[in-house]
Amino acid sequence: MSRPPSPFLKWAGGKARLAPVVLGRAPERFGHYHEPFLGGGAVFFAFAGAGRAPGPHLGDANPALISCYRSVRDDPEGVIAALETLETRYLALGTDERAGCYYEVRAARPEGAAANAARLIFLNRTGYNGLYRENSRGEFNVPHGRYVRPRILDRDGLRAASRALAGATLCPGDFEQACVAATAGDFIYLDPPYQPLTATARFTAYTRSAFGEPEQERLRDAFERLTRAGVAALLSNSDHERIRDLYGERGFGFDTVLMSRAINSVGSGRAPIPELLIDNFGRPEVRAAMER
Numbered sequence: 623m624s625r626p627p628s629p630f631l632k633w634a635g636g637k638a639r640l641a642p643v644v645l646g647r648a649p650e651r652f653g654h655y656h657e658p659f660l661g662g663g664a665v666f667f668a669f670a671g672a673g674r675a676p677g678p679h680l681g682d683a684n685p686a687l688i689s690c691y692r693s694v695r696d697d698p699e700g701v702i703a704a705l706e707t708l709e710t711r712y713l714a715l716g717t718d719e720r721a722g723c724y725y726e727v728r729a730a731r732p733e734g735a736a737a738n739a740a741r742l743i744f745l746n747r748t749g750y751n752g753l754y755r756e757n758s759r760g761e762f763n764v765p766h767g768r769y770v771r772p773r774i775l776d777r778d779g780l781r782a783a784s785r786a787l788a789g790a791t792l793c794p795g796d797f798e799q800a801c802v803a804a805t806a807g808d809f810i811y812l813d814p815p816y817q818p819l820t821a822t823a824r825f826t827a828y829t830r831s832a833f834g835e836p837e838q839e840r841l842r843d844a845f846e847r848l849t850r851a852g853v854a855a856l857l858s859n860s861d862h863e864r865i866r867d868l869y870g871e872r873g874f875g876f877d878t879v880l881m882s883r884a885i886n887s888v889g890s891g892r893a894p895i896p897e898l899l900i901d902n903f904g905r906p907e908v909r910a911a912m913e914r
């Protein structure tokens with residue numbers, strides 16, 4: 623039996639724990655699977671592993687991330703070979719030399735898609751907390767992570783991810799553009815950067831563009847358009863009054879689930895906290911489209 627697919631990157635806001643809940647709530651049958659805030663892809667891989675991600679359309683605002691997924695989809699052996707070279711070199715070094723190797727790889731701009739994908743995976747597995755952060759010039763600027771035995775190359779994991787991604791449409795860009803591809807009878811899972819619960823917990827470092835209140839509103843409007851188009855939509859967000867208001871004032875139902883987070887920029891904030899799951903499954907336009 624081949625291994626079920628799972629994320630090959632650590633990702634801030636990764637939904638490994640929430641994925642079974644999303645899988646359990648999604649409609650049993652739908653047209654295409656859409657996920658415009660893909661990140662590490664925990665939810666997509668759970669759906670793909672269950673054979674429930676038909677004709678997937680996947681996107682993210684981070685173009686380097688989407689290029690990496692494309693390479694894993696199209697050339698897993700090329701990515702594995704390039705990552706093996708980096709892993710062998712890094713693991714042979716002592717702690718201090720490893721930092722030097724990390725910063726050298728971070729500064730390098732390798733030729734070719736597979737080498738770039740391997741670089742991103744290497745930096746993700748050996749960098750601080752698996753974070754992805756860029757400076758104002760769009761350069762990756764996460765410091766070295768100092769793990770004793772980092773798991774850099776997982777051959778079978780990359781091959782399983784590649785099989786799950788076969789046939790997937792992978793587009794870099796804003797969620798609004800991605801939502802347009804969804805049509806009546808499709809299912810879409812939306813996992814935006816969360817509305818911060820406190821001012822200090824603000825975490826907007828996924829890409830150069832922040833995801834603030836205007837984006838949360840823009841997303842709510844997109845959620846309404848998806849509803850009118852008969853697309854079954856499920857969205858996760860923090861249990862923040864503003865988010866409850868945004869969706870509640872348009873009559874969308876929500877539920878809270880208790881979740882612990884994998885990466886939290888506030889060191890003490892790792893206790894389980896409630897998160898919101900908002901869906902449009904009860905709306906007549908959506909019910910009619912799903913029954914067709």
Ligand SMILES: C[S@@+](CC[C@H](N)C(=O)[O-])C[C@H]1O[C@@H](n2cnc3c(N)ncnc32)[C@H](O)[C@@H]1O
Nearest residue numbers: 635636637659661662663664683796797813828
């Ligand atoms: C909470 S993370 C998704 C985590 C993912 N569900 C997982 O399990 O790893 C949110 C993602 O949204 C992406 N993002 C931020 N702004 C965006 C935008 N305007 N449109 C599309 N994606 C965006 C970020 O790059 C990040 O990968």
